[in-house]
Amino acid sequence: MATRALLAAVSACPRRRMGIKSSTCSSSLQFQRQESRIIARSFSSYTNSSLPDISRLAETARISLTPAEIEECEPKIRQVIDWFGQLQQVDVNCVEPAIRAEMEGGNLREDAPQTFENRDSIRASIPSFDETYLKVPKVLNKE
């Protein structure tokens, strides 16, 4: 089963074609997986810019987190973003970004509104509804 062993293995693979520089190691994590008795070694920590400010991100994403939740997810998020950093090592000079798989294009329909028949069902899902309006509390601009 793939664990950190696999992550360590794939990240250590020589990628000459990609022109990838060798990564620097920092912290290490160890655990032992009982079934196959493999000891997974640490994966390298890649270069990263400033670490994410979880509270600020949560505010941007409009998600409230309790202090306990922040404490729990902060190290995990940092770990994953750190791991994302290996993409910095890839030579992507002159490579076009692929927005998605090959597409045919031109599949847009006319921008003409159509009345949806089952409006009652939509209304039934709205938590706070008043005549033709969705009710929400007042908006207070902080900034």
Added chain:
Amino acid sequence: MLSTLQPPRSLTLLPFRRFHGSKTIASLASSSPTLDASSVSPPQSQILTTRRSLLSGETTASEIAKSYLSRIRLTEPQLKCFLHVSENVLKEAQEIDQRISRGEEVGPLAGVVIGVKDNICTEGMPSTAASRILEHYRPPFDATAVKKIKEMGGIVVGKTNMDEFGMGSTTEASAFQVTANPWDLTRVPGGSSGGSAAAVAANQCMVSLGSDTGGSVRQPASFCGVVGLKPTYGRVSRFGLMAYASSLDVIGCFGSTVADAGMLLHAVSGYDRFDSTSSKQDVPEFESQFLSMDSFESKPLKGVRVGLIRETLEEGVDSGVRSATQEAASHLEALGCLVTEVSLPSFSLGLPAYYVIASSESSSNLSRYDGVRYGNQVMADELNKLYDCSRGQGFGGEVKMRILMGTYALSAGYYDAYYKRAQQVRTLIRKDFKAALDHNDILISPAAPSAAYKIGEKKDDPLAMYAGDIMTVNVNLAGLPAIVLPCGLVEGGPSGLPVGLQMIGAAFDEETLLKVGHIFEQTLNGSGFVPPTLPNVA
């Protein structure tokens, strides 16, 4: 079209046991089913069996439906595959019986009992994506895939459990319940379409729909010993599929045979004006691929070029999985294939690129869940606080984490370093696949680096969990079709654990995958992969 009884073949661990109504149907040609080694036959298509037995009057849709509902009632306390079981199953089955008795035509899926993953909208039935934020939500419309199933007479038996919003590889991230693997109740069924895979494995439904963004149909298919089919991006309309990562999501199919998965795919495929990314490419008649074994030549796959992806058999893959894959490659050779090793140099980059793209796109897609127009609302005295609290309390931990990671990757100053870069890596991956598929008809690899692991084993270690997706994510990045079918068993659980072989095809070439997969399956020694732990229902 269906296989007849075959001459005696060697035993697998598991006898073939599929039940319809009050009859045991081991094979269509047999009227007195005795399940011993000498009458073991290749797995039968349940869709075709249902069609034949309904039209011949051998059984009725109501009898079939009752037996499935009964089996669901019996096995759900242990398995927990379903979040919701439809109240209309018997009514729909009766309607089909009435139409048949009046001599009216019924659709090709008439009476077929189908599970639908809970992130696919079903009108009037709860569709929650296994999230508290959508608890009790009933969509006002059917997803196009569901609409097509219903038009063809299929019966949606219920909504299956999944990782919340598709984010996960074990189904443990469901807000409501954890689904057990029918092969070993202490293990995960895989994810995120774990409920759909396990329900088919446990014969709670004949076929099911799932969704595949990074392997969410293929990996649970491998873990549960069923067939999982991921179509080309654009083959099946995504209208009504709750979006996770829009450039990667597809609706996929589970079945106990390649034929069933293929026929279900055919039913739900095709251009849809409600999905601007759906393709106008013709949908071939897949059913013609599912020939009876009698018509196979001695080397039925002669000349088919198969590329075994070298990077998928390196360190980190369980030895049992590696040998099952190599045996599968030998089996393909015996069928006439030319199997060579291919290399995809960008292979290992797929995993971080995938997670950057998926979390970025999900952070955007999940911004619609704000508690205002649908779903659970946490009232507050100010609008932003309403958003914060509704989302903070409605979303689970993994979902929140991915939204935050995506928010980071898309934020000013980091967009180029993360999201744009990941898209560039995606171009490299697509090029590698194209080059490999220019010289091969299909590529093969394991579906996952291991068989199913224990519930709770990876829950707190995100990177260990993500690492398990290494075999599958590149296919989504390239938008290609792939099928996973069980190819062997490894040690573990009461009677072994299934492992699946992944076959990857060129864009829109599901036909070749289904042809090769069907022949592989029908000629594999044994009669199918059926978990031994569950009781039979007569």
